[in-house]
Amino acid sequence: YPPIVAIILLHFIKVDGKPVLPYKEAISAVPFSTLLFMGALLELGTALANGDIGVSTWLGDTIGMFCTGVSPFMFIVVLAAMSVILTNFMSNSVTCAICMAIAMPLSTSLYSGLISPVIAAIMITIGINFAFATAPATPPVAIAADSGWISAGRLFKYGAAAGLVGIAVMLAVGLPIANLVC
Numbered sequence: 001y002p003p004i005v006a007i008i009l010l011h012f013i014k015v016d017g018k019p020v021l022p023y024k025e026a027i028s029a030v031p032f033s034t035l036l037f038m039g040a041l042l043e044l045g046t047a048l049a050n051g052d053i054g055v056s057t058w059l060g061d062t063i064g065m066f067c068t069g070v071s072p073f074m075f076i077v078v079l080a081a082m083s084v085i086l087t088n089f090m091s092n093s094v095t096c097a098i099c100m101a102i103a104m105p106l107s108t109s110l111y112s113g114l115i116s117p118v119i120a121a122i123m124i125t126i127g128i129n130f131a132f133a134t135a136p137a138t139p140p141v142a143i144a145a146d147s148g149w150i151s152a153g154r155l156f157k158y159g160a161a162a163g164l165v166g167i168a169v170m171l172a173v174g175l176p177i178a179n180l181v182c
Contacts, residue, residue, distance in 0.1 A: 046094060055098075063102050064110060072114040076123055079103055080170055083127030084163045088137045092128045099124040116182045119175070126174055130166040133159025 010021035047053060067075060079099065087095040103120040131137035133156050135145040145155050 044090070051101075057101065059098060059102055064106055067106055067110055072111050075106070075111060075115065076120070076175065077171060079120060080123045080127050080167050083124045084130045084167055087128040087131040088133040088159065088163065090136060092131055092138070095128050095131075096124060099128070118182045119178045122178045122182075123170065123175065126170050127167070130163045133163055 007021065007023060007026045010026070011019045011023040013020045047055075051057070070078075079102075082102075083095060083099045086098065100121065103124060104117055107115045107117040107120045132141050135142040135152065135155075137159075141155070141159075144150060145152055
């Protein structure tokens, strides 16, 4: 609502008898298709993360079966990569909820004493902040993709490369620091 209030106020503030920002001009510049797309993604993501629906519980149980015999370090690598990949296709908060629903039970049961749940949470929290490769990642990325200044392919190419570098730095720098602190 604050942007709409600002648009209305800027319409009524006049300089030399003309509005600073005419309402019709401001509204015509808003990428409504992008905003509707983002709204739909947020609702879908919220439904996926809803504990009553059970998708996150099902994911945790299913992934837990595949984690038997996987080293703790590899589990953290997969967790970090999963958080970066998922956050580029759904909202950060939904990705966080799904990844935490998977990581917390596994770090307190299968990896009990091997992985601190705090370290898993830190890796997820860092990973969900690399949301810049696709339009659904975050509203600013969606607006950039819809602006025409960068193609979706180029955005994905550079965003994915930055995400891979982020995963490497997260594991090479963040994980040792997290192990020292936790």
